[in-house]
Amino acid sequence: MQLSGSGIKCVRGGREVFAGLDFAAASGEALAVVGRNGSGKTSLLRLIAGLLVPAGGTIALSGGDAELSLAEQCHYLGHRDALKPALSVAENLAFWADFLGGERFDGAKSLATVGLDHAAHLPAAFLSAGQRRRLSLARLLTIRRPVWLLDEPTTALDAAGLDMFCGLMREHLGRGGMIIAATHIPLGIESRELRIGGAV
Numbered sequence: 001m002q003l004s005g006s007g008i009k010c011v012r013g014g015r016e017v018f019a020g021l022d023f024a025a026a027s028g029e030a031l032a033v034v035g036r037n038g039s040g041k042t043s044l045l046r047l048i049a050g051l052l053v054p055a056g057g058t059i060a061l062s063g064g065d066a067e068l069s070l071a072e073q074c075h076y077l078g079h080r081d082a083l084k085p086a087l088s089v090a091e092n093l094a095f096w097a098d099f100l101g102g103e104r105f106d107g108a109k110s111l112a113t114v115g116l117d118h119a120a121h122l123p124a125a126f127l128s129a130g131q132r133r134r135l136s137l138a139r140l141l142t143i144r145r146p147v148w149l150l151d152e153p154t155t156a157l158d159a160a161g162l163d164m165f166c167g168l169m170r171e172h173l174g175r176g177g178m179i180i181a182a183t184h185i186p187l188g189i190e191s192r193e194l195r196i197g198g199a200v
């Protein structure tokens with residue numbers, strides 16, 4: 001599997017954010033997207049996820065599931081946790097599993113993996129910032145998709161959470177997945193750098 005972008009141009013609010021951007025990532029590989037604030041890291045992830053339309057260039061996945069679009073083969077985790085505060089932890093995860101569809105894995109096991117099994121019935125409104133992030137990460141495990149698009153994924157995680165997350169990323173890459181992560185700090189696993197714009 002290979003995800004590649006060629007000559008991508010991104011325009012937001014009528015202003016060019018970047019142009020002529022090329023990248024490629026293969027199965028088992030992680031790309032760390034770096035660049036100064038406002039350089040377009042989040043925008044690039046949203047372009048790959050199909051949430052924005054490029055003003056130029058192409059993005060394509062080869063060797064994936066021919067019956068699914070690129071967007072359907074991506075997990076997009078934004079920098080804000082997309083949770084419904086009134087639903088419990090388990091209900092939030094079930095919502096995402098239903099929404100995303102596809103082959104579904106054991107939600108209770110995913111919650112245990114991210115250390116939230118004790119909080120399954122707690123309304124998401126009561127979670128701490130790090131717990132909310134852990135719940136978002138559980139989505140990655142409950143519905144399997146090969147391309148993980150992660151925006152500042154380590155925000156709010158404590159040292160044990162970082163260790164856990166690095167383990168999840170390595171497992172995913174070991175299964176032939178790929179990771180494109182926007183980050184201002186080292187990702188914690190071996191990765192190639194994709195820089196947008198000049199040096200910070």
Ligand SMILES: Nc1ncnc2c1ncn2[C@@H]1O[C@H](COP(=O)(O)OP(=O)(O)OP(=O)(O)O)[C@@H](O)[C@H]1O
Nearest residue numbers: 012013017035036037038039040041042043044182
């Ligand atoms: N909805 C929008 N309408 C207009 N401009 C936008 C919109 N969203 C983002 N932008 C602009 O696009 C540019 C790139 O934003 P983006 O969020 O992709 O940057 P980033 O590299 O992820 O930044 P950061 O490091 O601060 O998270 C910024 O100048 C931003 O103001």
